[in-house]
Amino acid sequence: MNAKFSLIEAQVINQALKNVALETGIVLQRSAFSPNIKDRLDFSSAIMDQDGQLIAQAEHIPVHLGAMPKGVQAIIDYFGKENILDGDIYIANNPYLGGTHLPDIAVIKPIFYDEKLVGYIANRCHHADVGGVVPGSMPSGKYTLEEEGYVIDPTIFERKGVLNQEWFDDFLSNIRVPVERKGDIQAQIASTKIGEKKFHSLLQKYSLDRVQQVIDFLNERSKNASLELIEQIPENQTFSFTDCMDNDGVKDESINITAEVERKDDKLIVDYSKTDSQVEGNINATYAVTLSATYYILRCLISREYATNYGLYAPLDVITKKGTLVDPLPPAGVAAGNVETSQRITDVMLGVFSKLFPDDVPAASSGTMNNTIIGGLDSTGKEFTYYETIAGGIGAGKNYSPPNAKHSHMTNTRNTSIEVLERYYPLRVEEYSIIPDTGGIGKWSGSNGVRRSIQLLAEEGVLSIQSERRVHSPFGLFGGKEGGKGKNLLKTSNKIMQLPSKITKKIMKGDIVVIETPGGGGYGKK
Template sequence: MSSASTDLNAIELEIARNRLTSISEEVGMALIRTSYSPNIKDRRDCSAGIYGPDGRLISQAEHIPLHLGLMPTMIANVIAEYGVENLNPGDVLMTNNPYVGGSHLPDMCVITPIFVDDEVVALIATMAHHVDIGGMTPGSMDAAATEIFQEGIRVPPIKLFSGGEIQRETLAFLLMNIRTADKTRGDLMAQVAANRLGERRVLELIEEWGTQEFTSSCDALVAYGERRTRAAISSLPNGTGTFTDYLEHNGVEQVDIPITATVTVSGEEITIDLTEAADQVKGAVNCSYAVAQACAAYVVKMLADPTLPSNAGLTAPIDVRTRPGSLVHAEFPAPVAHGNTQTSQRIVDTILGAFEEFTEHLVPAASSGSMSIVTIGGVDTRTGDYYSYVETYGGGQGAAFDMNGASATHTHMTNTRNTPCEVIEREYPLRVEAYEISRGTGGKGKTSGGDGILRHLTLTHGSATVVAGTSRVTTKPWGLQGGEPGSNAQIQKHTDEETTALPAMSKFDVEAGHGVSIQTAGGGGYGSPH
């Protein structure tokens, strides 16, 4: 780097962007390779990034859009609440509080401040979905929870490490409230270790560049991200569109829950108004306002320019408006476990529908509309230990104007892999009866929607509690411009005597020999199939 100014030339910007992105990617890979649970090491349900001392996003790995979009809000709020002046070298913070901008309780955020000469110059943060965080159901994802206390232990911003020393009493208190304490401890320590690696890499960079040059480069990258985003937005048509879509289940009962988005593009700025969304509901499909912000940023990047830098500059021209106490801006003590898995996907559908009102050939048809989560947990009678199987399933991608939708894939706010069948049968008392693409479930069109997935699991030992949550069971992913909708999702409980179709959000117990199957929805088609 040749200058301490934020006016870096194009080559210097690319060097800085790639150096910082490579650190974020390395942190994420270290977390994946050292974690204990299949949910992180196989499914990669985690994210990593570099932040400024105030929580401003500088760089992130291309992991899960939901995590990555809400972490800047969460980290900024955590640092403001805890106070940067109360941090010391060797400290590590952790929190999972959705009301400060988190997602749901299993998503634990671990934050490590980086010091140079007793001053915080940056933060390294990772977020990972832990397979249990307590609460009334194994896996901590009970759809029928009616208050946050039923979903698990809520951790305020506290120190996991202080001055380089682990806070053993804090950790012991946390693990005593968690069924899978060994997995959770291992995954937490993997987050801490990954953050330490990121700290070393950033300090190596600062040793090479100097503190002032590092800070100036971060400022330049954010300014560059904002310039790029504003230019991309200005290429979109000016206009306003309003669209309403519905969730079909509140976690407790089947009921239509409207989400309305009004999108306005004016010059190089976008306003996304979600204030007309329904009030927060009884069950666990509420979400924090940071989730809504993450969805908005994702859609803008998706439609305006997918190559836009993922830093604080991306969100600067986007004004996201939510109403406190609503489904998309839940307030204490609303349960939020499935705000991630269900509501975030419907927010995306709603914003896309609003864009479709004033654009042409830009918006794709609706995808499967859910992260389609299944958790199965209990005590493994072979070992006497608690276990918790957690997995989200892909579905059909909505077709675009010039492209068929992909089949059996994660879309929009999720970006995890699947758990291999061999890993499921090795780690849990489960047998995989079927795992296949549900052929013909995508909507037909000039371009066709992708097909969903079918997975059928059988419990082999003991008894267990199952939570299965999906969407588009009573509705279908919509097609566009004459394209046909995708097929419905299905959940079924299997016993020796019968197979029973279940609602979109279901919880039930199974015995050995019984099981569950889930078929995810296909994507909508685009254009008339004729």
């Protein structure tokens, strides 16, 4: 312990840092225009240091948060630290430059104090549309990154407080529902400015030197917690696990993801090099997404007593092979990699770590975000884009039978309430229910998925679904049974058709889209 402060004071400052990220998120939520951000809470906020390394984060969306430092570091690398100025704000969404997928737009503000760069406040929001070939910017099929939507390389959005209006106008002219996008991005900007003020207040209260000392201490403390976990793993042994994606939306073939975990001295090596090659469909996941899923499992295995910061992840080396599903080469499409492949990477990590920490790791949850997008024109001729991830079953663990119908792992959002959905979109919810007997049976049983049936009230629309676990069930552990598979249906005036896990197709007025989500796996033999 550093003699200059107590553990209590360190924890107080740690909580204050987390609160900066949390309060910026609250401002963002309350200022946003779209239901996806203000109601579903599909956003994240975090604070990085002057080198782009994580200091603190709010408990928002894991797939956003693990990748956030890469996004800030991409800004630093792109412009050079010497060219980052007080009063600047940056914007980006390029998945190959620290992003996740195009709908996730990051807004990043450097924080200066006494004319010195001391850190960054950043947020990332999923926007319901960023242009591209179909509403929602998440088409199923063989599409390049630029066909998916508007690509934002690291861009100076404000220079010394002056908005880059020319760029903003170009962006808004190339996407759907520009009023909504404009309002959401303005909310992102406002929240970073509030975050800067909150961070300044913290430095004024404790001093920059004291806060930096505490940050260094907290990083070292979190690193030691990770090392204590790693010491429980046998040295020089390799533990592996493989799981697969149903298909890529182009070819009806499964794609394997393999992780090999090995402890070498004080390092934990997670190697994905044996994963299958990148695919034509857009389920490819960038390295930042793979990092997020891997970080998430380590975070879950370590007590929340320890701060989430770069020290926590310092002993972890994540190895990938370029050109594979978990580290593709551009211009491969990645729209579903962020939302679907990230969930499978998480399942693979659960599988391998269940061999190391069987009492602490649960069976597979639904393993999909069940992304559902419907876009078109309402009765007044205005564009609309509805986007939602739909909850599913949760995997059981030792001494734990989970609740039904929850978002899990890489997502931490809400379902859109029926009242909000029907108010904002020409849609009607016909059914929203828990599907019985979809959780895997075990000594502790997995929980059930849900059925969500949505009718189109507009004359026509475009439906896109990006989902998984329609072919391969969520696995159980230690004798527990698999969770039930999901199913996608389309009910028209004269027939009911089963849809594949990934599809983009035209639908007509009166058609009902039915999403049945998977259950969670069971744990232990009953």
